[in-house]
Amino acid sequence: MELFEKTLKRTPIYQGSIIDLEVHDVALPDGKESKRELIFHNGAVAVCAITPESEVIFVKQFRKPAEKPLLEIPAGKLEKGEEREAAAKRELEEETGYIAENLELIAEMYGSPGYSNEKVTIYLAKDLKTGEMHLDEDEFINLVTYSLEELKQLLDDNEVEDAKTIIAIQHLLLNYNHFK
Amino acid sequence: MELFEKTLKRTPIYQGSIIDLEVHDVALPDGKESKRELIFHNGAVAVCAITPESEVIFVKQFRKPAEKPLLEIPAGKLEKGEEREAAAKRELEEETGYIAENLELIAEMYGSPGYSNEKVTIYLAKDLKTGEMHLDEDEFINLVTYSLEELKQLLDDNEVEDAKTIIAIQHLLLNYNHFK
Numbered sequence: 001m002e003l004f005e006k007t008l009k010r011t012p013i014y015q016g017s018i019i020d021l022e023v024h025d026v027a028l029p030d031g032k033e034s035k036r037e038l039i040f041h042n043g044a045v046a047v048c049a050i051t052p053e054s055e056v057i058f059v060k061q062f063r064k065p066a067e068k069p070l071l072e073i074p075a076g077k078l079e080k081g082e083e084r085e086a087a088a089k090r091e092l093e094e095e096t097g098y099i100a101e102n103l104e105l106i107a108e109m110y111g112s113p114g115y116s117n118e119k120v121t122i123y124l125a126k127d128l129k130t131g132e133m134h135l136d137e138d139e140f141i142n143l144v145t146y147s148l149e150e151l152k153q154l155l156d157d158n159e160v161e162d163a164k165t166i167i168a169i170q171h172l173l174l175n176y177n178h179f180k
Numbered sequence: 181m182e183l184f185e186k187t188l189k190r191t192p193i194y195q196g197s198i199i200d201l202e203v204h205d206v207a208l209p210d211g212k213e214s215k216r217e218l219i220f221h222n223g224a225v226a227v228c229a230i231t232p233e234s235e236v237i238f239v240k241q242f243r244k245p246a247e248k249p250l251l252e253i254p255a256g257k258l259e260k261g262e263e264r265e266a267a268a269k270r271e272l273e274e275e276t277g278y279i280a281e282n283l284e285l286i287a288e289m290y291g292s293p294g295y296s297n298e299k300v301t302i303y304l305a306k307d308l309k310t311g312e313m314h315l316d317e318d319e320f321i322n323l324v325t326y327s328l329e330e331l332k333q334l335l336d337d338n339e340v341e342d343a344k345t346i347i348a349i350q351h352l353l354l355n356y357n358h359f360k
Contacts, residue, residue: 003242003249003320014193014201016217019295021194021201026244034318036244037196039219041295062183064206064216065297066290069183077294109343110246111291114257115199115219117245118292119341138214140183155287161299163289163343170350 002029005036018077019116041118045088046075048106048168049098049125055145056172057096058165062140071144071154072162075120084121092125096143097133100125106171111163120164124171148172182209185216198257199296221298225268226255228286228348229278229305235325236352237276238345242320251324251334252342255300264301272305276323277313280305286351291343300344304351328352 009025020040028034049057056073063070076091078084085103093099103123110119135141146154151169160166189205200220208214229237236253243250256271258264265283273279283303290299315321326334331349340346 003240003322005242005244007244016203017215018217019219023196024244028318029242029320032318035197037198038245039199039295041292044294060183062185062209063290063293064185064187064204065218065295066293066299067297070290070293072293105338107346108338108341109346110243110250110341111343112221112296112298113243113246113250113252113342114224115221115245116292116296117247119246120343138208138212140209142183158285158288161288161290162293163291163300163347166287166289166347167343167350170347170354173354174350 004029008033037115039112039116039118041077041116042080043078043084043118044075044120045078045084045091046073046120046122046164046168047088047092047100047103047125048073048122048172049092049096049100049128051098051128051145053145055147056151056169057098058144058146059095059141060144061142066161070162071160072165073122073168075164085123088121088123093131094134095141097131098128099131100128102127107167109164109167122164122168124168148176184209188213217295219292219296219298221257221296222260223258223264223298224255224300225258225264225271226253226300226302226344226348227268227272227280227283227305228253228302228352229272229276229280229308231278231308231325233325235327236331236349237278238324238326239275239321240324241322246341250342251340252345253302253348255344265303268301268303273311274314275321277311278308279311280308282307287347289344289347302344302348304348328356
């Protein structure tokens with residue numbers, strides 16, 4: 001069966017600063033019609049950064065949807081027209097004060113593919129240099145670092161609940177026995 | 181710094197069948213105010229199921245937000261008041277025709293913690309029995325199975341883009357050399 005849904009009609013519902021919401025009338029593969037509630041997002045980048053001391057840098061920040069602070073790798077939205085690697089380097093320096101000259105791709109992921117087009121590109125950054133931290137006005141974060149052994153324990157205890165961060169940690173555990 | 185944002189005012193924007201949208205005026209940790217665009221979702225479950233032939237079962241379905249078919253482990257939304265394990269077993273049987281008597285927890289994840297409260301619980305299912313497949317009216321999926329070796333290759337080639345599915349495959353690669 002050919003898997004495709006054609007949009008027959010778009011109904012814009014909300015245009016926000018981070019997300020837009022539209023409802024689409026679609027034609028299903030069998031020709032019948034259905035509705036899809038869709039969130040449009042500019043896309044995001046995230047960086048799993050390893051310090052000169054061989055630890056991984058995390059930001060802890062209150063996430064309103066979860067109503068609690070979550071442990072996450074540094075991340076942020078793409079600005080309009082911004083290239084993904086440039087955005088990743090910018091976010092890393094803004095949130096942690098570290099500069100990464102080279103990034104390796106870990107994964108590209110849809111976190112909520114049923115209703116959101118947000119694609120997150122996750123990078124690995126090593127050989128960091130010291131730059132300058134600069135947070136957005138409504139950004140309040142605590143920085144924390146963990147060793148690979150500590151990360152394995154956090155994961156086993158289900159203490160990490162952010163999808164991009166779980167993916168980054170498991171990638172490290174699969175690909176690196178140590179960071180040196 | 182205490183990481184907390186108090187909701188000062190809720191503005192409902194949209195109530196849909198899968199997601200609701202609200203804008204909250206919040207008090208930031210420093211007392212200043214900001215706005216948060218929030219998607220409310222009932223939550224979801226996903227199952228990484230291993231067949232008697234030691235392969236992992238996937239569904240390939242067209243995802244309107246991505247405008248392409250994605251390879252995913254079987255998953256679905258929680259129905260109102262439904263318990264997560266029961267929902268996982270229901271979705272697995274509906275989408276694949278397999279019955280799982282026991283589930284192991286792999287992870288709980290927020291896919292888009294910046295704006296969505298959707299929490300996905302990912303389970304591992306082994307020792308499957310044969311049940312009855314039953315798809316929703318607007319659900320069109322193709323079933324595919326892969327061995328663990330094939331999954332490692334798919335992951336290395338960045339062919340898997342769904343967050344819960346990447347997490348499940350990495351978990352298998354970290355915890356199982358083979359399924360027997």
